[in-house]
Amino acid sequence: MSRRTAISCLLLAILLAGLAAPAAARTRPRYGGTLRIETVGDPWQLPSGIARRLVLDGLTTLDAAGNVRPALATDWQSENAGHRWIFRLRPGVRFHDGSPLTTIAVVASLNASCPSDCPWTSLRASGAAVVFSSDAPMPNLPALLAGDEFLIALTLSSEGKTPTAATGTGPFQVTGFSNGVLSLSANDTCWQGRPFVDTLEIRTRRALSDQRLDLVAGRADVIEVPAEDARQARQQHLLLLASPPVQLLALEIADSGPLANPNLRAAIALAVDRSALANVIFQKEGQVAASLLPQSLSGYAFLFAPERDLARAQQLRGGITPPSLPFRVEGDGALQLAGQRIALNLREAGFPTQLNSAASHPDLVLRILPIEFPAPAATLEQLFRRNDHPDPVEDNPAAEYKAERGFLDRKTVVPLLHLPRVYALSPRVRDLALHADGSLDLANASLEASP
């Protein structure tokens, strides 16, 4: 038998053996394995740091429809027209170090995460409940407490020491950090159930180009894909997971100094060419926006017109030529390109700018704001609070529209694009879904068995 014939026979035998073998059915999620994730950012950064929701839980959580659901609190009630809220804790929950979740621990955590400018003015433990009080009504407090900012972390261990690593009640616990890799292991006694994978390895501050190489080489299971690269990744047949629009690219304008005049700020808003940003820089992966909330979330975004009107911008400027405006861009890659494009637009409208990523007191800032909640009122309230306008927003579309219109009319925040969050996955990742804010639901993901 020639060598070629022998190889052919061997291949045929393998093929027939494969056909004869019983085909395997699809199985339930498999327990075990190590899931490797790479991120360009800090895993603990606020908001949306990837490790925060893996290790920490909130008093409440939000479902996909924006409804508030119990988490570490099982129920809550408001008194005195929303000026006072009482949250009762879930019994039997323990932190990763074994110490019990108590109202005192919750109060200490919230005081540490929000030392000032909180949605509440006072906070105290009362038996099995945590009581929030405020001079102003807090209609969205249950939803706000689901946010990344207010996740509960242990501040003092049972021995009275400060924990060396973030310690929460979430599905994973921190086991180490070395060479830029944060290691987390499954919390076997998690109140929501043990996650399927045994460990997570989060490689932090990894450049996007390196992430792509690691995925292709089989060294990573989940990587980040910037929205502007999603089209190319699709063409390369990468397995992608994309969220609805959950990020807002916005230009923030200082309302003091050379742009204290609201007409100048309105002129800047009219000068920006959003379509060019969407079509050229973000490769049609973003939606042109003139509202804080995307249409899918508010239903009224079409009422905000994203038109560019250079003539009107120049008219509003009224011959005033401000000095060169310091312009900071918070981000790399496409954000830097977007900053340069906006600087050109502004120059056309008579506003000279000076791009400077290190500017400490810039007049203009280009950044991505997360749309953290699937609940319009809570999202607006949080965005307002970040811009020093802590006004409560009623939970109904007419009130939300009025509040958003009032805020945007100040022209201190100019919405430009709504962007999705996109990830690429290795084929061995199963059942990985996204939370409503576009973050990864890694606790419910599992890995295919090794062949």
Add this chain to the structure above:
Amino acid sequence: MRLLRLLLTPAIRMPSSLRLLAPILALFLCAVAASANSPWDQPASALADQIASILGPGQARLTLRNLSSVSPDDLAAVRRILEQDLRTHGITPSGDEAANQLRVTLSENSRQRLWVAEIVEGNETRVAMIALDRPASSAVQAASGITLHKQFLFTATQPVLAALEVPDGLIVLQPEQIVLYTRAPAGFTPLTVFPIRQKRPLARDPRGLLVSTANGEAFEAHLPGVACEGINAAPGAAGQWTVHCHDSDDPWPIAAPNLMQLGSAPAPALKAFYNAGRDHYTGIVAPSLGVDLPAFYTAAWFARAQTPALLVNSLDGKLQLAGNATLTPIGGARDWGSDFASLQSACGNGTQIVASSSGAAAQDSLRAYEIPALEAIPISPPLAMDGSVTALWTASGGRSLFATIRTEPPAGQPVLYEVDRVSANCN
């Protein structure tokens, strides 16, 4: 409608003057009757009220656009109703000559529909807005061949692990509670909730099992690490159940004697130990089948030449049949998902295995199979389900199945778990 019937009776009985007016009156009354049932009446009226309070009487150029899931057919009806309502407020929708513009947009977000009116008077634009509930999506039916049929029973917001028919309704097992549903004209409605109060953490892929006594007056529920017993203190009276739960590592009765007949004999009682930490059966069963079973996710009795055999899917996805003290690999399960259950019917050899599909798509299907030799042979076309099958179990008596379907809602809508009864018809 009595007047309508009178008008539609043979004209010969009517006076001549009424005879001339009858067709016009009949058309008018039909139009009124049709519009009276429209779901758009109330929102159109509410929006017209708001518009009128801003605009006041006069002419306005009305434009209507649709950014929502309202169908084009309904759009015409909405426009007609809105125009009628505006006229009752003294606002006349007119052509281009009107100074005021009225731009109405039918929109929606993830939670609700929004109807928005932009009222443009000169350079000023004011906005009126009303919110209305989005309707639930309708179910789709499909079946042919040896035909599987499904019948909707109820939906729940929490996963349904198992359900059991009892004389006064349904006992439903969920991860944290047992719920008694009663029959109502509109379907099953929850009547009593019995919290389970588990001490151990819940599983992320929760499983559970319910078995009843022969007379349906008591049941056993099994969840990872917990067992419950329910007793009906007053059989025949709804809601007289008492339920007691306790920690338990006892084996689960994966096939109870009253569950189904296999040929002329009931299926043998079999209990299997469950690994509560990993959500699967360990493979240890009592009484022994004379062969070592692998750890498995699902098991179902199957009649083979009048001899019962146990079909199991092991953790690696392989399908195996345990019977006559041997373990035999079964092929043809490439399209199978994780869930299957036995079904007794008057079709084929009398016992079929109904399996969920293996697709990763949002929509699962169920399909009936027979296993005459070493291969599972499909004997029905797939029955499309309205989501992914998360649990499938044989109903008491074995003549039908229950399936829990996790519905994939539109973006922003909460997940619902739909419970359907599945049965087979022979062709």
